[in-house]
Amino acid sequence: MAASPAPFAPFEWMIAWRYLRAKRAEGGVSVMTWISLIGITLAVFALIATLAVRSGFRAEFVDTILGANAHVTLYNAGTINEQTGHIDRTLHDYDAMAERVGAVPGVTRVAPLVKGQVMANSRDRNAGVQVFGISPENLKTIPRINNPETGIGDIDAFRVIPDTEQATVAIGSGVARELSITVGDKIKLILPGGVKSPLGATPRVKVYDVAYVFTAGRYDIDRTRIYMPFAEAQSYFNREGRATELEVMVEQPEAVDNMTADLLGAAGELSQVWTWRDASGGFLRALDIEDNVMFIILSILVLIAAMNITSGLIMLVKNKGRDIGILRTMGLTEGSVLRVFFICGAFTGMIGTFFGVILGCLFAIYIDPIFSLVNVLSGGQAWDPSIRGIYHLPAQLQMGDVLSAVALSLGLSFVVTIFPARRAARMNPVEALRYE
Structure with a gap:
């Protein structure tokens, strides 16, 4: 008895790649693939850019506190x-x-x-x-x-x-x-x-x-x-x-x-102590709450973008029903079919995540000229230091933030791919070829 092929064998990647680049006239969903890829890219870009600005704003705010004010003040009661x-x-x-x-x-x-x-x-x-x-x-x-x-x-x-x-x-x-x-x-x-x-x-x-x-x-x-x-x-x-x-x-x-x-x-x-955390604790706690809320909102945005992968795969499975039936009759296992369509969705998520990380990092690195352009286009009213306290919009790239965005994007991309991939794997080849 022949041994089963190893998971993610080369032929599974070949079939998945053929489906990803198939034209609509051939039963492919290249348009949906592009929509999914662009959606993931923009969502990851927005998440990394927001996390970088959040980290930069907090670091700048704390640095101005510690660089110009007492860390601890001692009073007389x-x-x-x-x-x-x-x-x-x-x-x-x-x-x-x-x-x-x-x-x-x-x-x-x-x-x-x-x-x-x-x-x-x-x-x-x-x-x-x-x-x-x-x-x-x-x-x-x-x-x-x-x-x-x-x-x-x-x-x-x-x-x-x-x-x-x-x-x-x-x-x-x-x-x-x-x-x-x-x-x-x-x-x-x-x-x-x-x-x-x-x-x-x-x-x-x-x-x-x-x-x-x-x-x-x-x-x-x-x-x-x-x-x-x-x-x-x-x-x-x-x-x-x-x-x-x-x-x-x-x-x-x-x-x-x-x-x-x-x-x-x-x-x-009769001495009393007042630390910099006491003086700015309310603002720092507000920043923490805002950070958590923004991360949740942008995580939902990434999830919505990842759901486009599900839509595209469902359409792909429907259009490729005849191919699935033929492959199954040729001996392709349920596991191989599942992995083929999983690769289709996961590959889209990985490419979108990659480009999103590139755009997000570039935004954080070149935020000063970008912000200067926005400030010029808005007539110099994009940032009011009397309200925000500091003079410019800072950004600070942190490895933990980038890894969090990548893990979130890839994790959601892999999870939402499983359902349509399982549906394709469980398709009955007889039903798929009945009317062919």
């Missing part, structure tokens, strides 16, 4: 001032506190800050801004601020000028644009109730030279933030000998939650 009866949340022993916190394993930098909100003015322009009082040495360690590629001016000029009561400031590019100023210009800062007098509190007004203009990459930072030398900020905000908070940078920001107990222990009693 507050004590009651016996003289005024008000709650005092400033840090009086910030140097000792910073030394203790800096000794915690994993901490790379601790910087005392003085923070406050003021009105910025230049000629007839005004803007509400937030002032960060920080030492020049600590300012230079903030990656998104001390960036020669995006900064304008000399960050070394950010300092209190020796033997004078003057100081320079560093301002965000959004503030500079709003006030129409640049490096070398003067900016007036107005603090309501900054000066105490017998007649009551009066605004404190002081003019500073702009030494440096930074672009952190986040609209809300560049549009509202001004850095002032720490000693000058203490004087300006009436915080002599005190700090508002401690800015802490760590080696592994993603694992910052595991360090909060040690940081609180080092900071001492």
Whole structure:
């Protein structure tokens, strides 16, 4: 007795290839094959492009947070001032506190800050801004601020000028644009109730030279933030000998939650901790939910495209009923018939997936010129940084995302092929040839 041929033998591939390229006049469904292939290609392209943009947006957003903001902020819970009866949340022993916190394993930098909100003015322009009082040495360690590629001016000029009561400031590019100023210009800062007098509190007004203009990459930072030398900020905000908070940078920001107990222990009693995850947790959770929903929606799109393979194979099986009957009478087994039509559907899915991956990767790689073209065609309104926070649409190709798209596409293509292939394999050759 002759041995059965091995699965996916060369003759099975030959028959499947003959059916795939058969013209409609020959009983083939080449048009349906092309529709299925194009559908799979576009669905995989859309899935990879969306996953790349999603990964890029999240990476850019997190990078701007970690590159321009504290990974951990330490506050004072507050004590009651016996003289005024008000709650005092400033840090009086910030140097000792910073030394203790800096000794915690994993901490790379601790910087005392003085923070406050003021009105910025230049000629007839005004803007509400937030002032960060920080030492020049600590300012230079903030990656998104001390960036020669995006900064304008000399960050070394950010300092209190020796033997004078003057100081320079560093301002965000959004503030500079709003006030129409640049490096070398003067900016007036107005603090309501900054000066105490017998007649009551009066605004404190002081003019500073702009030494440096930074672009952190986040609209809300560049549009509202001004850095002032720490000693000058203490004087300006009436915080002599005190700090508002401690800015802490760590080696592994993603694992910052595991360090909060040690940081609180080092900071001492009445200390409170606020991590970058606490500050942006709501937005990050919203991104996670949006990611999951988009993946599900695009998976359905891939499934719909894969269903075209089923339609095409059902038509192919119907048109090739006579051929199936002849092949079965010649000794072709049910398994061989099933594999022939499985190859037809799976091959379409694989080719469509291949081209979809190519298009998706090219889109992610060349997203900047593509987005620039879209922005030009839309009149420059395709991306509003005041709403989305960052200045451009980023994309980041990740191997896991590409593999997920490929696995999903191939998996669905193989699954939807099984039903029409089984139908062809179980076709009765007698019934198929009865009217031939």
